[in-house]
Amino acid sequence: MVETKPEQTGASITYSRMNPFQARVIENFNLNKAGSNKETRHIVLSLAGSGLSYEAGDCLGIVPKNDPKLVATIIEEMDWDGESVVTINKQGELLSLKEALTSYFEITLLNKKIVQQAAELTDNEEIMNLVLIENVQMLKEYMDGRDFLDLLRDFGPWKASAQELVSLLRKMPPRLYSIASSLTANPDEVHLTIGAVRYTAHGRERNGVCSVLCSERLNIGDTLPVFVQKNKHFNLPESADTDIIMVGPGTGIAPFRAFIQERAAQNASGRSWLFFGDRHAATDFLYQDDFGTYQEEGALTKLDTAFSRDSDHKVYVQHKISENSKELFQWLENGAYFYVCGDKQYMAKDVHNTLIEVIAKEGNMSTEQAEAYLNDLQKQKRYQRDVY
Known part of the structure; x- marks a missing residue:
């Protein structure tokens, strides 16, 4: 990876997105139990000596490395010399081809610009047809789920050097x-x-760049380049007396573990209600022991779970919200904040629509009035979402 010198501020060093801190791995284990078809890693990193701080609700940025097997396959496919040197940016910085593909470039995603520019480096008629303006939908379908290796394999022979081809790629985003x-x-x-x-x-097994690095190649004592990304639109109420309702199925549970830990450390008097969901209670109840302890100690007031594959009909968090509509509306009327974290495509929409139904039913309102009520909660920062 290109070395970046941390900014010196007096005697201290400021770590940031541009100058990530090398955080040492203290713990890394699978939260799912044997028999689960999911793998969710719990990773503990040391920030000792970094000067980095964060609040519950913030994000951590990781600058990952690509899978060495994928890098080796690209180099082998193109018959390139991995030790040859390439220029990686406008500043003229140099890296070996292997290191550039491992640490600097994004190689697992394609975009329109990459494919369009690649079309100029080959006589392949298929790619030339693909980048025509009228075939924009076909191009979109081609790019979905494909990567740099697919591009190189599908549209050769290439009349371009390794330098010209890797110059198509964008820098690896954190x-x-x-x-x-x-x-x-x-x-x-x-x-x-x-x-x-x-x-x-498309006939190949694919891996998430950072998630599978953390699951397969990150050992205790290793380091990860990290920085803190503030999240001003997703945080606890200023008053620890305020009630909070949290909806976080799957990995969406993460910030709510932070919220409850923070509330426990504060000895907060505000009540907390968590909705968690996943596939099977026996194998996929993430942080079950933690939340059991928080319930016993009073830091977690209510816990409702939805395990979608444990019954004949699928039960999701929105169904649990509906079941508790009367009490949930009372909490909202009492000033509670409502949080959602996790899947944007389905879960967050379903929870949003269910919330409108609950408000309409329990508040004796029309759908339009319930939507206005929810919009008002949003303006008061009492309805916050961190969805992806």
């Missing part, structure tokens, strides 16, 4: 994860909850 710990409760530490992404597309 991956952001909701922090799963309270700094008050865990000084000098940051905890993460990362689901390993693995799937098959």
